[in-house]
Amino acid sequence: MATKAFAPAKINLTLHVTGQREDGYHLLDSLVVFADVGDQLKLTSGPGLSMAVQGEYAEGVPSDDRNLVWKAAEATGWSGHIELNKVLPHGAGIGGGSSDAAATLWALSGKGNEVPADLPLSLGADVPVCMAAKATRMQGIGDRLTPVNLPHLPAVLVNPGIPVPTGSVFKALAIRHNPAMPDIVPEFETPKDCAYWLRDQRNDLEIPAMGVAREIEFVLDELWMTSRALMARMSGSGSTCFALYPSMKAAHFAAYEIGAAHPEWWCRATQLN
Incomplete structure (x- = not known):
């Protein structure tokens, strides 16, 4: 079977x-x-x-x-x-x-x-x-x-179709000893609370990844400009980026906006947890 x-x-x-x-x-x-x-x-x-x-x-x-x-x-x-x-x-x-x-x-x-x-x-x-x-x-x-407790996070994932080799991104990383996250990840009541806290955190590979694939910067700009976007960031070593929204309705609408403007991109509304 x-x-x-x-x-x-x-x-x-x-x-x-x-x-x-x-x-x-x-x-x-x-x-x-x-x-x-x-x-x-x-x-x-x-x-x-x-x-x-x-x-x-x-x-x-x-x-x-x-x-x-x-x-x-x-x-x-x-x-x-x-x-x-x-x-x-x-x-x-x-x-x-x-x-x-x-x-x-x-x-x-x-x-x-x-x-x-x-x-x-x-x-x-x-x-x-x-x-x-x-x-x-x-x-x-x-x-x-x-394990951490997070609310379900409505999101949009976007990939511009540019594979980014992880090794190239780490090689381009200028500083390898950076501050960690706070010792305690707070409890969040809403996606908005979580997104605003995340704004003060980082993806240290985002800048070096942009040097490998400039399209990442363009994707992030497009995500920030979607309706009701709470925050946007690159995932991992790239090239997929995400934005968080207050509701799945807002995420689906944002995915429609992105998909209509860039039909060649991989774009998905999803719920993260």
Whole structure:
């Protein structure tokens, strides 16, 4: 029997780069949430290991042992066929590959396959938080996770279709020892309260990412100009940006505005949590 899994988009509401270890790994302090839009996986047990990728963003996604989904399945000893429907753009700062791998591990653990405790982090810094798949404060190299209570956040996600290599963005980062977020993330009653607090936080990769892809700055300007936008920021290392709104009605209207003006962009109204 086939097992289905959902791999939601990961959104970094904040991303403070607080240092760099001697081994090169960057230290982060990030508030991470997940969207109700994402990739779909279908796993069917059988001999050997095989994979097929389809969907809007299938082009360029490997279907062999270069894919994190394959690596995740192989590391658990599972065999069978995996179908991946790519809804999320890649190289987009929304953890597509990491979320796919995390969803694979969850699906396989539900089928009785053992997932070693150190496996998620070994696959990538974002995989452990994607295993949590709920509002989380992620610190260190992605190994320190603290659940946080946030209201559901109406949002619009926009990607201009420009993949941004994470390595290039970190290479362009001028300062690698920046202040962390406040010790305590407050309790927020409304999306507006949360958005206004987030305005005082940062994504330290936003400026260097703009140097790699100037379109990011244009996307952010367009999001800020939508009706009732509370705040806008880039997610992860780019190139996806998001804006928060007081209601889903406002988010859907903003998505309509963006989609009408830029039909070539990937644009989705969503709820983050």
